[in-house]
Amino acid sequence: MKFDIVLIDDHSLVLEGLKTLLRDIAGVNSVCTVTNGTELLSLIKSRIFHIYITDLELPDIDGFELMHSIKENNPQAKVIVCTMHEEIWIVNKLRHPDINAVVFKSSGTEALREAVCAVMVDENYYCQRYQQLYKEKNRPDDETELPDMLPTSRELDVLKAIAQGMSTHEISRHLFISENTVEWHRKNLMLKFAARNATDLVIKALTKGYLTIPL
Known part of the structure; x- marks a missing residue:
């Protein structure tokens, strides 16, 4: 298979540098490049890719939201994150089922080649630097509540709208995001607050100080 x-x-x-590097790997048919998430989402409407290699910090869309859209469009796609961000909350968040491989840019180009070769044979790959940081993060003396478990600013916007009784459709129109993105944020909020339903979510958010009365 190519x-x-x-x-x-x-x-x-x-x-351009990565494109040249990847074209030399046996089994690679083509390497296309885009500079932002909007361009990619437009491109994949008419073209299927097997492997997506993305940075997290893009000018127009959050990298995690983009990966979610990629998987929605093509559940069989292999996603490799290639990023310079080694913050501990990013390290934890990168352990996500939508992500097949992680390469820190500090690890060099050989690590990216290894990641591509791994996902081509349906294996996951984590560069050595990532493995080191992930191991350190999970030491017994680590804090139980990690920064990545805190809601993002956009999730807080969705949280406030949920607390005001808005539906997914209403939140989508209010925040100018898609309904799928609203549901993605809602799911993350439920996980982060360990909530059973929307009412439980709001109560826990109030208790922790993420919401105040009046809303």
Whole structure:
């Protein structure tokens, strides 16, 4: 099988360098490049890729939201994150079922080659630097509540709208995001607050101080 790859990064020089690197890998059919999430989402409406290699920090869309959209469009797609962000809350968040491989840019190009070769044979891959940080994060003396478990600013917007009794459709119109994105944020909020339903979510958010009365 020959694999088609798309690279998503807003640095043109990085894209050209990685494109040259990846074309030399046996089994790679083509390597396409885009500089932002909007361009990718438009492209995948008419073209299927097997492997997506994306940065987390894009100019127009959150990297995690983009990966969610990629998987919605093509559940069989392999997603590789190639990022410079090594913060501990990012390390934890990258352990996500939508992500098949993680490569920190500090690890060098050989790690990216290894990641591509791994996902081509349906294996997951985590660069050594990631494995080191993940191991340190899970030491017994680590804090029980990690920064990645805190709601993001956009999730807080959705949380407030839920507390005001808005439906998914109403939140979508209010925040100018898709209904799928609203549901994605809602699911993350339920996980982060360990809530059983929307009422439980609001009560726990009030208790923890993320919401105040009046809303």
